[in-house]
Amino acid sequence: MPILADIRLLVTPASEERQGVMRTISDAAVAWADGRVVWVGPRARLPSTHDDGKWHSAGGGLVVPGLIDCHTHLAFAGWRAAEFVERVLGRSYLEIAAEGGGIQRTVATTRAATFEQLVAGCLEHLRGIAALGVTSVECKSGYGLDFGHELRLLRVYRALTSRQPLRIVATLLAAHTIPDEYRGNREAYVSLVADRLVPAAASEGLARYCDVFVEETAFTPEEARTILASAARHGLGAKLHADQLTDGGGAALAVAMHAASADHLEHVSDDGIARLAASSTVAVSLPLASLYLRQPPMPARALLRAGVPVAVATDFNPGTAPSYHLPLAMMLACTLQRMTPAEALWGATAGAAGALGFGSELGRLEPGLAADFAVVDAADVDHWLYHFRANACTQTWVAGVRVH
Numbered sequence: 001m002p003i004l005a006d007i008r009l010l011v012t013p014a015s016e017e018r019q020g021v022m023r024t025i026s027d028a029a030v031a032w033a034d035g036r037v038v039w040v041g042p043r044a045r046l047p048s049t050h051d052d053g054k055w056h057s058a059g060g061g062l063v064v065p066g067l068i069d070c071h072t073h074l075a076f077a078g079w080r081a082a083e084f085v086e087r088v089l090g091r092s093y094l095e096i097a098a099e100g101g102g103i104q105r106t107v108a109t110t111r112a113a114t115f116e117q118l119v120a121g122c123l124e125h126l127r128g129i130a131a132l133g134v135t136s137v138e139c140k141s142g143y144g145l146d147f148g149h150e151l152r153l154l155r156v157y158r159a160l161t162s163r164q165p166l167r168i169v170a171t172l173l174a175a176h177t178i179p180d181e182y183r184g185n186r187e188a189y190v191s192l193v194a195d196r197l198v199p200a201a202a203s204e205g206l207a208r209y210c211d212v213f214v215e216e217t218a219f220t221p222e223e224a225r226t227i228l229a230s231a232a233r234h235g236l237g238a239k240l241h242a243d244q245l246t247d248g249g250g251a252a253l254a255v256a257m258h259a260a261s262a263d264h265l266e267h268v269s270d271d272g273i274a275r276l277a278a279s280s281t282v283a284v285s286l287p288l289a290s291l292y293l294r295q296p297p298m299p300a301r302a303l304l305r306a307g308v309p310v311a312v313a314t315d316f317n318p319g320t321a322p323s324y325h326l327p328l329a330m331m332l333a334c335t336l337q338r339m340t341p342a343e344a345l346w347g348a349t350a351g352a353a354g355a356l357g358f359g360s361e362l363g364r365l366e367p368g369l370a371a372d373f374a375v376v377d378a379a380d381v382d383h384w385l386y387h388f389r390a391n392a393c394t395q396t397w398v399a400g401v402r403v404h
């Protein structure tokens with residue numbers, strides 16, 4: 001079976017539960033078959049029965065599980081650099097959104113793009129993402145905001161699964177903001193999402209999750225309950241954009257709706273942290289968004305102290321986090337949120353797998369799990385995230401196949 005060796009150090013989360021607790025193996029080897037890890041350990045102890053001469057070299061690098069970006073808005077058309085400059089000059093995200101900028105601007109350009117243009121944009125991003133050592137990407141809709149365009153974005157994600165090698169997990173985020181056409185009639189849009197879009201996405205198998213943006217410019221907790229209750233009835237898991245710009249009780253709502261993850265949480269309250277700690281909901285930190293919006297970062301240490309698992313993701317989108325660089329987000333999780341490099345790596349592997357409901361299949365290197373891994377030109381994880389470079393990843397493998 002294929003074997004990867006010449007591994008200076010292999011670092012993998014030791015378990016699904018304990019954040020930052022890693023298993024490290026010097027001079028390691030990994031063997032796999034049919035896309036799954038069969039054996040991992042010190043090369044000197046590789047069973048001879050696994051060795052049939054198909055050796056690959058990690059070039060003396062660091063090997064970690066393939067990174068998982070558990071929060072992106074991958075499919076969109078058009079960038080918003082002008083808003084970036086406006087925010088630099090002091091205007092707020094909420095002010096820009098109130099004047100038709102923000103999400104609404106991207107909705108207009110995305111609706112105007114063809115299906116193939118959207119696919120091509122995603123493929124270009126995914127090539128860049130794969131080169132960074134990322135092997136799985138969660139992708140949200142949310143720039144269609146009507147029945148046809150939201151389903152079209154989910155079909156773009158379905159098309160990607162057969163047109164490039166990374167694993168794609170699709171999420172319906174029709175409840176991203178109230179579209180202009182429904183400004184005077186919010187109830188009708190909530191009903192469109194809950195009663196028509198959720199059932200349609202579920203019956204076509206187009207999404208695994210349903211997400212709602214709970215914020216003063218978006219949806220109320222009560223509207224989110226209506227949408228997520230429909231999602232649960234139709235077999236879609238729940239996610240929430242929660243407590244990003246204000247404390248809107250999003251963490252408590254995520255727990256009440258049994259959400260797989262509560263994402264952002266920059267303004268999470270002590271009560272929200274306590275409720276998350278008593279639940280199975282994963283907190284997803286998005287430090288690139290905090291940085292671009294000049295917001296206080298998620299209080300990751302308080303969450304970790306309370307026992308809440310904290311994943312790390314990019315929030316890649318054309319407005320508030322226009323970078324898909326997950327190792328950069330991991331470095332920012334260290335510098336802005338005071339997570340250790342081991343905690344940040346755990347958050348972008350085992351923690352992110354948990355946020356997607358794949359904790360028993362992805363995010364760790366051990367027998368039976370996916371043979372997804374990245375080779376990094378660094379002596380260890382601390383040095384990788386400390387001596388930050390444009391790209392330290394030299395190889396990316398998905399299901400035992402080299403894709404970068």
Ligand SMILES: [Zn+2]
Pocket residue numbers: 071072073241315317
């Ligand atoms: Zn987001």
